[in-house]
Amino acid sequence: MQRPDLLQLTQTRWDLIVIGGGITGAGILLEAARRGKKVLLLERADYASGASSRSSKMVHGGLRYIAQGDVSLTRQSLRERERLLQELPHMVVRLPYLFPIRRGRFPGRLPMQALLFVYDFLAGRRTHRWLPRHQVLQDYPSLMPHGLRGALRYDDALTDDARLVQRVLHEARLEGGVAGNYMIVHQIEPGSEGFSVTVSDAVLDTRANLLAGQVVNATGAWADRLSGGSAKVRAQRGSHLFIAADKIALHDCLTFMHQVDGRPVFAFPWKGAVCIGTTDLDHGELNEQEPRCSAAEVDYLLTAVRQQWPDLVLSADDLLSSMAGVRPIIASGKGRTPSQERRDHAIWRTANGVVSVAGGKLTTFRLIALDVLRTLGFIHARDHAAAVQQRRQRCFRHEVTDPHRLSHPLAAPADGAELREQIRWILRHEQVVHLDDLMLRRLRAGHVMARGGEDLLADIGDLCRDQLGWNETRWRQEADRYRAIIADSYSIALPNTRTQVGI
Ligand SMILES: Cc1cc2nc3c(=O)[nH]c(=O)nc-3n(C[C@H](O)[C@H](O)[C@H](O)COP(=O)(O)OP(=O)(O)OC[C@H]3O[C@@H](n4cnc5c(N)ncnc54)[C@H](O)[C@@H]3O)c2cc1C
Incomplete structure (x- = not known):
């Protein structure tokens, strides 16, 4: 599963371009591809590098939604929880x-x-x-x-939220969907026959315009930048x-x-x-x-x-x-505290025709995707209702041969031969561009090991040189970049005040 070539992507007129490679974008890619659409997902950094790797990792109905009177969101989330438990027992x-x-x-x-x-x-x-x-x-x-x-x-x-995103992407690719990470969308121009989407490849430093019948902006907390309408998201x-x-x-x-x-x-x-x-x-x-x-x-x-x-x-x-x-919370504009804002999703189409989606939960990604497809006119109301209920058909229908314990939320990072097997598989199948993609969002070792898993780096360096063709200079650049990210964004700033936050 290599990253697609941007210039080759210009050869297709896409039915749908999905912007954003978090769980929401991945779910839309899957459900659209499954319905035979020519669909492309573009993620400006790494898959799940936004909220979708930084959640509380709970696949749940949300007790507090009942307390807030939102029983239907809880019921639907619980149904999805049971589905995911059944279909992905090694991951949920x-x-x-x-x-x-x-x-x-x-x-x-x-x-x-x-x-x-x-x-x-x-x-x-x-x-x-x-x-x-x-x-x-x-x-x-x-x-x-x-x-x-x-x-x-x-x-x-x-x-494991980031691995769940990968699993949805694997399923989507097996249904014919195409996805590329480190592809930044700069502009969406509506035209008489759809949209022209200006994209740059951050790895190869190329730029192109892609054509699509419809565009979905699933960029989470960044959704207001591309929606073409007034601000809706409260970050x-x-x-x-x-x-x-x-x-x-x-x-x-x-x-x-x-x-x-x-x-x-x-x-x-x-x-x-x-x-x-x-x-x-x-x-x-x-x-x-x-x-x-x-x-x-x-x-x-x-x-x-x-x-x-x-x-x-x-x-x-x-x-x-x-x-x-x-x-990406949909702002009520009612002066509520952050914790009082509702967690359900919203879908809106702006005057330029772009459909935006934000809010919601990791747990309900499938339902959000179905709502988006209905808004796009890809499914009708009756089919939508049937798909929401869908009990017999699985969401995950393909076998993916990922190493067994890699995605288990309770399995500690592997070492030795098991770690090497996991890394080889990831490097072959999951579009790793930078060392931080591997350490933080594929293996998750960067979160749960001291100093961002520094002790693993020597072994990992050998594998990256071997599998990705990185030379010594590239490895040193990647290791420096990774250490800087850990120091800047994942280390713990010990408090020197007694200020309390989160009220
Ligand atoms: C602290 C926290 C705890 C949470 N806990 C839970 C929980 O326990 N259970 C649960 O179900 N949900 C939970 N959630 C909610 C859930 O994580 C989010 O609702 C979900 O991950 C949102 O996914 P998304 O794809 O919409 O957004 P994101 O994951 O943020 O994805 C948006 C993507 O768009 C990309 N992007 C932005 N601009 C561009 C551009 N111009 N071009 C291309 N790509 C672009 C970004 O790089 C990003 O990867 C939690 C969220 C947070 C933050």
Whole structure:
């Protein structure tokens, strides 16, 4: 699966060009290709380099949407969760979630139980049960005992978000879709017979105009730049920390309310580390730089850790990395705080004819794609309804031979022969252009290993030279670029203030 040649792409008149290689764009590519459309996806950097590799990795219905009265979003998300659990068992796994109930703290046992009753009912399987205090402390002896009455346990699911995007892209290519990363869309010009899309290839430094009958702008937080209409997206940052697993032995996802602002916080095992998140605040102006987790956000998340594990002592070495993502939230314009904004998606067509889509969830990518196809006129309302319900037909119909543990959300990064096998497969099949594509979004080692997985680089260098033909100079440039990205955007800025954020 090589990157396509931009000049060759000009030879086709595309039915559809999708801009943006996150989960939304990938889902649209798949559903359009499956319906026989000539469809091309263009991603300006690496696939999933936006929000789609920086999420909380939950494939879920979203308990809070029920609390906000959005039962239909929860029902649909839960249906998609069950579908993904069934179809991608090595990539989307069920995980017990534990919600400790403490005396005098919101929410109490009964309201939480009522919420979980509805949640399980919508999912069509009863999973929640009460764990008494002694059992919770037996499983988690270092959890703060003060005021603990017990915990509600229920099931939800976890994934590897960037690998899920790759899986959708593999499926789309097997259905005839074409995708290229490091292809920047600069301009979309409507004409009498469709659109002319100006694209540059950031690797080869070439530029061309491509022709398409329809264009979908699925650029997430950047959607306002290409939509051709008024601004709709509120860019909201959410950050996570990765902590060494031997410090907090977690086998469930612990979820609790932050004592500062009452927002839900999750601590869960992921790829051999513990992930804690998230914050939710206005990101401000979007620029070309990767977002980073501020010192105040680190403080907010470490406060949450101290709240649950008061005796835990963490050294700088235990804090492996941070990860900041920008949520493409559709702004209500009602002066709501970031956390109060709704999470569902919106699709809009502007006067120039471009269809834009933003918002929504990783979990609901298939439904978002179907809504987009309906807006484009590629499927009719009746077919849309049938496809949404679609129970017999699978979303993932092709076999992809990716190494088994590569995408498992609970499998720690491999080493030795297994790592080499994974890397060889990735380099052959997944359009790796830079070392950071490999370390952060294919292997995920950059997040969960100390110093961005520096210890793996010697072995990886040999494989890149061998498989990608990189010479010594190229390898040194890539290693320098990677170290700079880790230092600038994924290292942990230790707080020197006690400022609390995320309110
Ligand atoms: C902190 C956080 C936690 C979250 N947790 C969850 C969760 O647990 N579960 C869940 O279901 N969802 C979660 N989400 C939501 C989910 O991650 C997002 O809704 C989803 O990833 C958005 O995908 P997208 O493809 O629309 O946007 P993105 O993934 O941001 O993709 C947009 C892409 O467009 C590209 N692009 C921009 N401009 C151009 C251009 N000019 N030319 C070409 N390409 C361009 C960008 O490079 C980018 O890759 C979370 C999000 C965040 C940020």
